[in-house]
Amino acid sequence: MESVDNRKGSMPSLPILCVAAYCSYVVGLVFYRLYLHPLARFPGPKIAAVTSWYEAYFEIVLKGQYSRQISKLHDQYGPIIRVTPNELHIRDPRFYDEVYGKNLHLEKEGWDKRFGCAGGVLPTVKAEHHKRRRAALAPLFSRRSILDFIHIIYRHIDTLSLRMQEFEARKEPLNLSHAFPALTGDIIMDYFFGFNYAQLKHPEFESFHDAFIKIGGTGHIATQFPLIYPIMNSIPDKITAWLEPAAEPLLKFRRDQWDLIGRTLRGEDVKNNDAKKTIFQEILSSKLPPEDKSHQRLADEAQIVVGGGVETTAFTLSIASFHIINTPRIYERLHKELVDAFPNRANLELYPLEKMPYLKAIIMEALRLSYGLSARNPRTHKTIIRYKDWVIPANTCISMTIPELSHDESIFPSSHTFIPERWLDNPTTSDGIPLDRFMVSFGRGTRSCLGVNLAWTELYLTLGMMFRRYRFELHEADVSDVELGHDFFIPVTRLGSKGVRVFVSSSGD
Numbered sequence: 290m291e292s293v294d295n296r297k298g299s300m301p302s303l304p305i306l307c308v309a310a311y312c313s314y315v316v317g318l319v320f321y322r323l324y325l326h327p328l329a330r331f332p333g334p335k336i337a338a339v340t341s342w343y344e345a346y347f348e349i350v351l352k353g354q355y356s357r358q359i360s361k362l363h364d365q366y367g368p369i370i371r372v373t374p375n376e377l378h379i380r381d382p383r384f385y386d387e388v389y390g391k392n393l394h395l396e397k398e399g400w401d402k403r404f405g406c407a408g409g410v411l412p413t414v415k416a417e418h419h420k421r422r423r424a425a426l427a428p429l430f431s432r433r434s435i436l437d438f439i440h441i442i443y444r445h446i447d448t449l450s451l452r453m454q455e456f457e458a459r460k461e462p463l464n465l466s467h468a469f470p471a472l473t474g475d476i477i478m479d480y481f482f483g484f485n486y487a488q489l490k491h492p493e494f495e496s497f498h499d500a501f502i503k504i505g506g507t508g509h510i511a512t513q514f515p516l517i518y519p520i521m522n523s524i525p526d527k528i529t530a531w532l533e534p535a536a537e538p539l540l541k542f543r544r545d546q547w548d549l550i551g552r553t554l555r556g557e558d559v560k561n562n563d564a565k566k567t568i569f570q571e572i573l574s575s576k577l578p579p580e581d582k583s584h585q586r587l588a589d590e591a592q593i594v595v596g597g598g599v600e601t602t603a604f605t606l607s608i609a610s611f612h613i614i615n616t617p618r619i620y621e622r623l624h625k626e627l628v629d630a631f632p633n634r635a636n637l638e639l640y641p642l643e644k645m646p647y648l649k650a651i652i653m654e655a656l657r658l659s660y661g662l663s664a665r666n667p668r669t670h671k672t673i674i675r676y677k678d679w680v681i682p683a684n685t686c687i688s689m690t691i692p693e694l695s696h697d698e699s700i701f702p703s704s705h706t707f708i709p710e711r712w713l714d715n716p717t718t719s720d721g722i723p724l725d726r727f728m729v730s731f732g733r734g735t736r737s738c739l740g741v742n743l744a745w746t747e748l749y750l751t752l753g754m755m756f757r758r759y760r761f762e763l764h765e766a767d768v769s770d771v772e773l774g775h776d777f778f779i780p781v782t783r784l785g786s787k788g789v790r791v792f793v794s795s796s797g798d
């Protein structure tokens with residue numbers, strides 16, 4: 290008996306064994322990531338190579354600041370760096386087309402965890418799934434489809450114009466940063482879902498805006514803790530809305546979509562406008578396999594399409610409007626171009642707007658500074674890629690970031706200044722490359738923006754209407770109300786910003 294007790298006493302207890310095993314695992318993992326990992330040779334801070342907690346610190350604790358930190362790391366370590374244990378980041382505008390090539394079918398890792406709707410086309414990981422999902426949506430995004438729907442876009446632009454008159458009459462500041470997401474939200478709802486929430490008519494322009502900013506922030510947490518969405522989804526909507534009132538419009542949207550999809554699957558026509566088809570009818574009549582036509586997949590797609598189209602276009606409109614109003618030279622030149630084309634201020638037509646060089650240059654400049662997405666945009670190539678002296682192993686996640694390209698001073702001198710003139714008269718870079726090759730705010734290649742035609746149409750018509758019919762005066766707004774403050778996947782300004790607020794008056798001519 291005595292000898293058995295002695296043996297027991299000399300054995301470490303189970304918790305100690307577990308701690309020792311865990312410590313050995315961590316030491317082994319650190320050693321592997323630093324010295325044996327396929328990316329071990331690449332430059333960058335050791336801490337980023339060892340753990341994604343480094344990324345988490347900048348994204349979660351400092352609220353969307355890792356992209357900014359990555360720019361500083363590029364200054365220190367060069368154009369290619371290892372930013373997480375398994376990801377390389379490249380800063381080189383001339384390498385963009387290699388990473389986001391046109392004919393390549395590339396996997397996109399990581400975004401599936403971000404939004405809690407992994408079945409949507411944007412976050413789809415596998416290239417083959419993406420290809421068929423995108424093909425099913427493409428007809429709905431064609432120029433022809435947009436022109437078929439344009440009367441509904443005009444209707445919403447007219448509503449915005451009426452709201453402007455209302456603010457003019459009341460002599461109260463109008464918050465453009467609130468009005469634009471309501472406009473783009475109503476258009477997208479009508480276009481894809483056959484009805485809208487009349488957000489533009491809401492006194493305070495209630496919209497999906499705040500909810501999307503919150504989702505963007507949550508995406509950083511979900512990247513590290515993917516279970517967060519299943520946990521959140523298990524909480525009743527009422528409690529979520531009580532904890533986070535900004536989420537309410539999106540929760541309502543999700544409930545309504547779930548119901549609409551159910552009704553569409555049962556064969557009902559759920560539209561209550563005169564658009565031709567809803568997105569659900571389009572997907573259901575496509576050649577997609579049954580698993581891509583499930584209730585959940587359709588709901589995921591609905592959220593992605595609305596998420597893709599509301600904030601992006603609205604932010605571009607805010608940037609364009611702020612700078613036009615803030616720069617009399619730009620306002621006067623644009624206004625003259627509009628008056629020449631539309632002597633009668635009540636008229637508004639897409640084709641003449643599309644032919645206006647200065648308006649187009651303004652939109653290009655606003656797109657450049659609105660970036661589309663501020664997030665690192667990952668792609669995984671199945672083969673090795675060579676970048677300068679580096680050989681990037683096959684199946685490595687490589688990312689680049691649109692804001693870095695927009696602010697490359699060798700391509701866009703004074704890149705933080707809004708200069709529409711840089712886009713006039715077919716400009717080229719100093720080495721003769723057309724400047725618009727470096728306009729990547731709609732992405733590039735097989736996974737570039739599907740909504741580009743709709744976005745341009747909205748941008749032409751909204752800015753054309755506003756700056757033909759009205760004059761504006763900024764109210765307590767400055768450039769920090771339209772500059773990137775936080776990367777919440779979409780670019781977000783400083784968090785305390787009250788938005789671009791303006792007094793409105795008639796243009797009088």
Ligand code: HEM
Pocket residue numbers: 410411412423477593594595597598599601602605656660661662666729730731732733735736737738739740741743744
């Ligand atoms: C100024 C406006 C817009 C900008 C700057 C913009 C930007 C972008 C960018 C950069 C991507 C590519 C993401 C990637 O490379 O992986 C993208 C994808 C996408 N955008 Fe847009 N977008 C805009 C408006 C819209 C609109 C109005 C819609 C329509 C609802 C839309 C729907 C989509 C969709 C569905 C995708 C996913 C495409 C795919 O994965 O194949 N976007 N957008």
